[in-house]
Amino acid sequence: MAKRIATLVLSALVVMPAAAGADEGLAEYLESAMDAEFHGSGVVMCTWGADSAATTYEVTRSDGMSMVQGPDGGLMLSGALTASKAGADWYALEVSEWSAWSLSDRYSLGDTTATIRLGRSATEVNVMEDGRIRARLVIDDESTVPLLTEVFGADGGVFRLAALVEFVAAPAVDMEMPESFMEHEMLMYGEPSSLLPDSAFGYRRTDTYALDGSGSQAFYSDGLFSFSVFEVSRGAAPGDFTDGSSFEVEGATYTRIVTASNVWVHWRSPERSYVLVGDLPPDHIEAVLSELPRPGTRGVIMRWLSRLFG
Amino acid sequence: MTHPIDLLSAFLDGELAPADQAEVANHLHGCASCAADLEGISRVRDWIRGMPVEEAPIPLLPALRQPRWAWAAASIAAAALAVGLVVTPAQTEVLDLDTLAGQHTARVVVSPGISSIRGPVVGR
Numbered sequence: 001m002a003k004r005i006a007t008l009v010l011s012a013l014v015v016m017p018a019a020a021g022a023d024e025g026l027a028e029y030l031e032s033a034m035d036a037e038f039h040g041s042g043v044v045m046c047t048w049g050a051d052s053a054a055t056t057y058e059v060t061r062s063d064g065m066s067m068v069q070g071p072d073g074g075l076m077l078s079g080a081l082t083a084s085k086a087g088a089d090w091y092a093l094e095v096s097e098w099s100a101w102s103l104s105d106r107y108s109l110g111d112t113t114a115t116i117r118l119g120r121s122a123t124e125v126n127v128m129e130d131g132r133i134r135a136r137l138v139i140d141d142e143s144t145v146p147l148l149t150e151v152f153g154a155d156g157g158v159f160r161l162a163a164l165v166e167f168v169a170a171p172a173v174d175m176e177m178p179e180s181f182m183e184h185e186m187l188m189y190g191e192p193s194s195l196l197p198d199s200a201f202g203y204r205r206t207d208t209y210a211l212d213g214s215g216s217q218a219f220y221s222d223g224l225f226s227f228s229v230f231e232v233s234r235g236a237a238p239g240d241f242t243d244g245s246s247f248e249v250e251g252a253t254y255t256r257i258v259t260a261s262n263v264w265v266h267w268r269s270p271e272r273s274y275v276l277v278g279d280l281p282p283d284h285i286e287a288v289l290s291e292l293p294r295p296g297t298r299g300v301i302m303r304w305l306s307r308l309f310g
Numbered sequence: 311m312t313h314p315i316d317l318l319s320a321f322l323d324g325e326l327a328p329a330d331q332a333e334v335a336n337h338l339h340g341c342a343s344c345a346a347d348l349e350g351i352s353r354v355r356d357w358i359r360g361m362p363v364e365e366a367p368i369p370l371l372p373a374l375r376q377p378r379w380a381w382a383a384a385s386i387a388a389a390a391l392a393v394g395l396v397v398t399p400a401q402t403e404v405l406d407l408d409t410l411a412g413q414h415t416a417r418v419v420v421s422p423g424i425s426s427i428r429g430p431v432v433g434r
Contacts, residue, residue: 027422030422030423031422033427034421034422034426034427040429044431055431055433057432059428059429061429066419066430068432069432070432070433071432071433072432073432074432075415075432077430080416080420082412082416084412084432093412093413093416094416095417098420101422103422135424145427145428151424162428164428187413187417207417209413211413213403217410217413217417219417221421221423223423225423226417226418226423226425228414228417230405232403232405233403236403236405237324237403237405238404238405239404239405246329253327253330254327255327260431261430261433261434262411262414264407268325273405275405275407275410277410277411277414279418279424279425297325
């Protein structure tokens with residue numbers, strides 16, 4: 001796999017037509033990097049306005065499995081199965097089905113530069129969005145793993161930074177899934193919400209899953225970033241949002257929580273309650289929110305009728 | 311802030327944005343009129359909640375066409391509207407963000423993307 005990313009980038013820029021070729025090169029890179037085997041530890045930081053968060057994490061990927069460890073616990077990943085540990089017990093969540101992945105044509109490969117990071121030969125790659133830099137990746141040439149990932153906001157400032165500070169390519173480790181799980185749940189397809197659009201700001205609603213009780217999880221992706229919109233009954237309360245920050249989009253007020261890996265947004269439309277979670281940058285979030293059901297309160301009669309008659 | 315009459319019911323239910331919730335609370339401290347309105351809404355809401363709940367013995371819509379049900383519904387509606395009420399029971403369903411984070415992560419990791427190529431981060 002040596003120099004693979006350099007080859008991908010070179011072929012994209014030289015052999016193929018600029019725009020289409022660059023997209024293909026980026027898509028090929030994203031697909032190959034997901035399976036790259038490595039062990040590393042690093043830090044992830046996220047900043048949006050006055051809100052910021054950071055955490056450390058350790059990840060090992062080998063033989064088609066991943067093990068992730070952070071301050072809040074650990075995860076084991078194998079195919080569509082995610083196992084999380086709580087105390088001494090493991091809990092499994094398995095995705096039953098999902099749509100094929102595709103990368104939005106708004107992204108393309110920009111300038112590439114050979115560099116050295118963590119003492120290793122690497123390639124710095126700019127990911128462009130409609131002619132503007134959206135992300136910068138420093139990719140290990142041997143493994144194709146991103147040693148550094150920076151995502152930029154619309155103002156050019158860094159929105160999220162993920163940097164490995166320790167890295168081993170193709171580690172010789174044996175990983176095994178737990179033999180049994182306290183619970184093993186399946187994430188099953190559910191009925192798409194009629195209130196949520198099929199796409200929002202170029203993000204395609206690829207899958208909809210049913211939630212326990214009533215509600216749904218709509219998964220949107222543009223191939224580079226992704227988010228879920230959880231749609232539940234209007235009376236549902238995400239209690240952890242009490243310390244969130246308010247922000248406005250086109251005059252409507254939302255509440256957000258910034259964590260190291262995701263941004264969470266909560267609002268209530270006149271009909272339903274929503275939680276959006278994803279890794280997309282703030283300007284994308286604002287554009288997406290403007291195409292989703294808007295926050296609003298119900299009129300007196302509607303509130304009264306809904307409570308009385310359900 | 312002008313008298314937030316329209317927001318009092320949502321304030322009682324905790325449905326306002328944090329900033330609006332704080333602003334209404336501040337207003338209530340210094341406005342006897344709105345405080346009295348809030349107390350009135352709260353009292354009538356408690357009264358409505360205290361009413362016995364019975365399952366309709368027959369499908370609701372056909373039942374509403376019957377004079378007896380129509381009268382009952384119209385009477386309650388008129389009473390509520392007359393005092394400008396919004397009748398909302400307390401919220402009971404609480405969303406666990408860790409559960410939602412787990413479901414989102416489970417879907418993220420099966421497809422390429424900026425988060426999946428560097429490895430997901432545990433937790434939210």
